[in-house]
Amino acid sequence: MDVSPKLGVLGGMGPLATVDFLRKLVDRTPARADHEHIPFVVHSVPQLPDRMEAIFDGGASPLPALMEAIETLQAAGAVLIAMPCNTAHYWYDKFAPAAKVPFLHIADAALAALGTDQRQSLSLGLLGTRGTLKAGFYQKRFAARRVDCVISPPDDQEKLVDPAIKAIKENDLVSATPLLERAAERLLEQGASAIVLGCTEIPVVLDRFRPALAARCVDVTVALAESCIDWWQSHYAPARQASA
Known part of the structure; x- marks a missing residue:
């Protein structure tokens, strides 16, 4: 598996919102060629336990699945993680500290x-x-x-x-x-x-x-995409320019 540095996208909540995020990420990246875009890996997990049921009805918590998804993204080379789902940030204070890489908060x-x-x-x-x-x-x-x-x-x-x-x-x-x-x-x-x-x-x-x-x-969604772009450019764009 290629574990070169990538943006990790924890998606599937819902799938259409994830696609919308990816489109806005690509649209707003100041790239003039393919190789100037941000490499990313998407882990779409629409089968996560329902967030609303967990919060209001005592349903199964999605936290274990979120933690597993974070590990999957890290194993794939994610050096930054973003999750285009607001409701799942209900558990942010529990899963973000456990991540080994920065996890952007959508708010x-x-x-x-x-x-x-x-x-x-x-x-x-x-x-x-x-x-x-x-x-x-x-x-x-x-x-x-x-x-x-x-x-x-x-x-x-x-x-x-x-x-x-x-x-x-x-x-x-x-x-x-x-x-x-x-x-x-x-x-x-x-x-x-x-x-x-x-x-x-x-x-x-x-x-x-x-x-x-x-x-x-x-x-x-645009705000989260732009935060990812800003972070990536500040951490990896200078390195790419120096090696060019």
């Missing part, structure tokens, strides 16, 4: 994408699964930067956000789009200045949003 990537100049007096809306909202890692990071967090009221979460995410997982993008547009609009009506799309299923339909609404959204 840190999202905040980095906002830029330091925008962090004062912001009120950000957050769309995500109930599991992500319960985990609170976005809310904690926002609060540390004095950014107010606006989340969907329970009725909107139940009738708009949850059904839309389910529809995307079923590849029904047409049904999902108007539900998410309405959920985002409601957050803006509550005073949010922008909307953080805190579930990697949601950006899959972002290009279907009305342009004015899409412009108010922060795509965390």
